[in-house]
Amino acid sequence: MKNSHIRLVPKESVSRAQVLRMAERACWEHYRTKDAPGGPPFEIIWVNSEQDAVVHWIEDALSQVDYFLVDGPGKSSLVKLIRSELDIHDKDSMVELAYEARGTPRAMRMLRLLGVFCSEGFDPDIFSIFDQALRDPEPIVRREALMSAANAGWGEFLPLMDEIRESDPDKAVREDAGAISDALRRRLEAGRHS
Structure with missing residues (x-):
């Protein structure tokens, strides 16, 4: 099964503050923040300036993995940007x-x-x-x-x-x-x- 989204897993620990600064520099528009204690993972969602892709920053306490999920027709440029800012697993x-x-x-x-x-x-x-x-x-x-x-x-x-x-x-x-x-x-x- 081929997913339409791409998940990007940083090699090193990345703080929420680092992600927020990157989003600000990239001019991503904040769409929503999901933070339900004891519920689903913490998640911040942005839309890129071209309005053709979304970036999710997910802090998943269950898997103990923090990662990006990028989706939409314009996702390739966002993936490239994230990879240029952070050391991402390949x-x-x-x-x-x-x-x-x-x-x-x-x-x-x-x-x-x-x-x-x-x-x-x-x-x-x-x-x-x-x-x-x-x-x-x-x-x-x-x-x-x-x-x-x-x-x-x-x-x-x-x-x-x-x-x-x-x-x-x-x-x-x-x-x-x-x-x-x-x-x-x-x-x-x-x-x-x-």
């Missing part, structure tokens, strides 16, 4: 991060980043990283990989999720695989009909 840096992520906490952080990063179409190298994580000896890493793979939204995950649903030694992982694969199927089906 495929190569994500693959490198995956190979450096040794140990459960680092692997889980990498999977959350990877799940947010995957807004483009299917990528076999990135899929391979998820495939490895879904076979990790630690159930908690497999569960994180399932949730992060759902963010990518690739139909190619379904056979693997079905296999995990049937044969993973951990009951919670099997249950997660079932629920996530069912939700992904519904999402993919809804995308075909929209």
Whole structure:
């Protein structure tokens, strides 16, 4: 499934103040701020000066990943601008991060980043990283990989999720695989009909 939006994940921590200054310099028009304690992630939305693209700054406490989501016909110029201002992950840096992520906490952080990063179409190298994580000896890493793979939204995950649903030694992982694969199927089906 190819999304119309692009998610940009900074390599280093970026403060909300830095993002606000960048938006001001770029003359983005503030559209809305969403901040519901205990609710969805904190989000600021701007419209670019040409009124043909939107930029979302999302601070997602659940995934523990802060990122940009850019959408609209004029998104390519906004992506270029953000990349010129901040050091943003690309495929190569994500693959490198995956190979450096040794140990459960680092692997889980990498999977959350990877799940947010995957807004483009299917990528076999990135899929391979998820495939490895879904076979990790630690159930908690497999569960994180399932949730992060759902963010990518690739139909190619379904056979693997079905296999995990049937044969993973951990009951919670099997249950997660079932629920996530069912939700992904519904999402993919809804995308075909929209």
